[in-house]
Amino acid sequence: MLELAILGLLQESPMHGYELRKELTAKLGAIRAAISYGSLYPTLRRLQAAGWITEAAETPATAEEVPALTSRRGRVVYKITAEGKERFAELIAQAGPETYDDTGFGVHFAFFARTDQATRLRILEGRRRTIEERREGLRDVLGRAAERLDAYTLELQRHGLDACEREVRWLEELIANERSGRAPTVPQPGTAGGRRDNNSPPPPGESRTERP
Amino acid sequence: MLELAILGLLQESPMHGYELRKELTAKLGAIRAAISYGSLYPTLRRLQAAGWITEAAETPATAEEVPALTSRRGRVVYKITAEGKERFAELIAQAGPETYDDTGFGVHFAFFARTDQATRLRILEGRRRTIEERREGLRDVLGRAAERLDAYTLELQRHGLDACEREVRWLEELIANERSGRAPTVPQPGTAGGRRDNNSPPPPGESRTERP
DNA sequence: GTCTCGATGTATCGGACCGATACATCGCAC
DNA sequence: GTGCGATGTATCGGTCCGATACATCGAGAC
Numbered sequence: 001m002l003e004l005a006i007l008g009l010l011q012e013s014p015m016h017g018y019e020l021r022k023e024l025t026a027k028l029g030a031i032r033a034a035i036s037y038g039s040l041y042p043t044l045r046r047l048q049a050a051g052w053i054t055e056a057a058e059t060p061a062t063a064e065e066v067p068a069l070t071s072r073r074g075r076v077v078y079k080i081t082a083e084g085k086e087r088f089a090e091l092i093a094q095a096g097p098e099t100y101d102d103t104g105f106g107v108h109f110a111f112f113a114r115t116d117q118a119t120r121l122r123i124l125e126g127r128r129r130t131i132e133e134r135r136e137g138l139r140d141v142l143g144r145a146a147e148r149l150d151a152y153t154l155e156l157q158r159h160g161l162d163a164c165e166r167e168v169r170w171l172e173e174l175i176a177n178e179r180s181g182r183a184p185t186v187p188q189p190g191t192a193g194g195r196r197d198n199n200s201p202p203p204p205g206e207s208r209t210e211r212p
Numbered sequence: 213m214l215e216l217a218i219l220g221l222l223q224e225s226p227m228h229g230y231e232l233r234k235e236l237t238a239k240l241g242a243i244r245a246a247i248s249y250g251s252l253y254p255t256l257r258r259l260q261a262a263g264w265i266t267e268a269a270e271t272p273a274t275a276e277e278v279p280a281l282t283s284r285r286g287r288v289v290y291k292i293t294a295e296g297k298e299r300f301a302e303l304i305a306q307a308g309p310e311t312y313d314d315t316g317f318g319v320h321f322a323f324f325a326r327t328d329q330a331t332r333l334r335i336l337e338g339r340r341r342t343i344e345e346r347r348e349g350l351r352d353v354l355g356r357a358a359e360r361l362d363a364y365t366l367e368l369q370r371h372g373l374d375a376c377e378r379e380v381r382w383l384e385e386l387i388a389n390e391r392s393g394r395a396p397t398v399p400q401p402g403t404a405g406g407r408r409d410n411n412s413p414p415p416p417g418e419s420r421t422e423r424p
Numbered sequence: 425g426t427c428t429c430g431a432t433g434t435a436t437c438g439g440a441c442c443g444a445t446a447c448a449t450c451g452c453a454c
Numbered sequence: 455g456t457g458c459g460a461t462g463t464a465t466c467g468g469t470c471c472g473a474t475a476c477a478t479c480g481a482g483a484c
């Protein structure tokens with residue numbers, strides 16, 4: 001999942017680790033806590049070894065300063081490669097069971113702007129199915145096994161059941177929107193129209209400038 | 213977290229691994245997917261090595277009502293030890309940051325029937341604080357950084373924000389209930405007892421430390 | 425009779441991810 | 455000039471997961 005998220009973010013702009021973590025936190029804040037450096041840096045290393053990202057020079061090519069003085073450990077800026085973009089497209093399109101669990105779905109959803117509509121629909125429906133099954137499991141427990149459980153456990157199940165029902169309704173709305181060709185609830189300029197033009201970057205308009 | 217859940221369940225009844233997993237799934241179904249055997253068996257081993265659980269004989273000498281018609285071999289039944297009960301009490305009472313994340317809070321909550329009221333209140337308030345902070349983070353992103361994010365990501369944040377607000381309200385109710393001395397929201401019909409004899413969880417040892 | 429099949433049951437392995445920790449630089453307030 | 459919080463890279467041990475393997479048992483198929 002981290003791999004997918006990193007490749008997705010680096011398509012918007014090259015970044016160094018610290019910045020990546022902040023952007024990740026902002027983008028995925030709804031579904032998971034801040035990513036750990038103990039996951040991030042090893043993953044960056046792995047992606048680099050696989051050739052999906054490369055180090056980009058932090059300072060421009062003007063070799064005016066060669067800091068031998070303080071051995072300044074500069075930031076390491078990563079950018080995505082062509083192979084990395086292919087890898088991202090591959091990861092975003094394929095859907096296994098892990099695509100529908102909480103974290104997996106969240107990450108996929110966060111990059112729906114870079115996902116074609118057919119895949120979006122498939123993922124939303126798979127997620128709905130997953131949550132419906134969880135909901136049925138909770139209903140079973142609340143119905144059949146209620147007397148075996150204490151009041152607190154039951155209350156936990158009830159709260160979980162409520163969350164499931166709510167999410168199913170949310171997914172229904174999103175699915176209806178997808179089918180009608182609209183963007184998510186609040187319409188977005190630019191995504192409508194067009195053919196199967198996947199991978200059209202959203203209107204980021206951001207130029208992340210590095211100021212050393 | 214697994215350690216806590218296993219010790220908690222084994223206090224209700226001795227069980228073997230497979231059964232433990234099923235009970236775990238039933239009790240924690242609202243907060244996490246089924247536990248993996250790749251976690252369960254090594255953890256059982258660890259708990260046994262620490263002296264908190266022991267292997268119990270599958271077929272006791274006193275065959276009260278169920279004679280060993282089918283001599284099942286190979287099952288390893290675990291039961292909790294006195295040290296294990298102490299360990300459980302220790303784990304249930306101490307609250308670190310991991311007590312307030314989704315999984316940690318869920319597991320603690322699932323064993324609230326074995327937790328004293330002061331601790332319950334402390335955990336509920338800590339969880340509320342955590343969710344309030346998450347909520348503020350989402351509001352920040354939706355307010356300050358909205359233009360940097362695409363419509364899908366924003367929709368994800370909105371859904372997450374809604375879930376946070378809902379959970380805070382739920383927690384408020386539970387906290388009010390705790391302070392008023394009542395059980396969780398639905399007062400629980402008579403604990404007339406289930407089909408299993410040894411499943412009598414109730415004695416939480418309520419101290420009447422009420423706070424105005 | 426036996427044969428396959430799904431549920432029950434125990435177990436291991438590689439990998440993903442986390443939490444704690446360490447260490448170094450920078451800007452700024454005091 | 456000094457402390458201090460934000461920035462920044464990095465590793466280590468540990469928890470947990472997903473895939474896999476393997477063995478037994480009851481029941482229905484043939």
